[in-house]
Amino acid sequence: MNRSANTDMSGLAPLSGFAQIVEASVLARAQRGDMPAFATLYARFGQPCYGLALRLTGNAAQAEDLVQEVFLKLIETIRSYRGDAPFGAWLKRMTANAAIDQLRKNKRFVDADPEAMFAAADAVDASPAQKLDAAALLRRLPPRARAVLVLHELEGYTHTEIAKLFGQSESYSKSILARGLQRLHASVAEPQAET
């Protein structure tokens, strides 16, 4: 059976996002510093990378900066990629790490106290239209809570992995996630109550 490299095991469903497979020749060229090979990698992974960055940061400009930073780092570090994990998984981790690093660097979001974090987010009010918008709902969460929620609920990270990324305990990750979900429940209930 002649199965395309970028279809799933059944050979029917096309692989998408970070699950896409990269041809060894493209990787080998990239590892030699060939810029068109990097352009191929961007054409394939630029969108999933941007999507994850946007979900984690909640801000388009920050997401663009993050993608730029990740691909610049990729150009510099691809020689160290040994193929132990699929390339997409490697790039996804690099993107998540860059986003968390950005969150940790930003002094505004350094506050590790969940109470203070959510209280600060409460100060920002949203319009009824924003309350119905999924992305806007996510943006209403404190940055760290948003990142924890996205990583756990959408990207399949475990609490152990999240705790390690943030340099915090597992219970911290669990607490932030619980509060974040609670906030989302409250947010989706608000428009229903208002109508």
Next chain:
Amino acid sequence: MTRPDSKSVEAVTAVLQSIGEAQPQPPADLWSRIEAAHGARSRRRRLRRLTAGGMFCVILAGAVALRGWHSATPEIDWQARAQALELQLLAIEHDNRIAAATPAAFDANPATSELAEIDRRLQAAYEHKIYTNQLVPLWKRRSELLDALIAARREGLTLTRI
């Protein structure tokens, strides 16, 4: 913490699902911006490497020049020179038998007494364990006096003044 109702759970699940399924597209020019940033970064690195290389070359050239200048003006080991001259003087005195012929004149020579004074000062310095550059002028002066005495012995003359 109150337990969310099923409606709320469904709504949140739908929100998360819609977020997960959304495929926002990055700006069309993002790759060209990344390429430009990479180019600029590479140029900066090249410039830094060139600057560092240039500085290394300047330092190396300076070191070579300094070494060349240093080796062009070698330091004289006045102590070794004085000891060599002393042996030379003894050999001349022995060969010409001048020492035996004019011992009194030699002993009365001012150069000889100055030589004796220098030897006394050198001995005192060694007794006090002074082995620094302070002794160089003494060894130099000793060499000059021995030079003068050798020249005088060769001419068969008694030195009266240096």
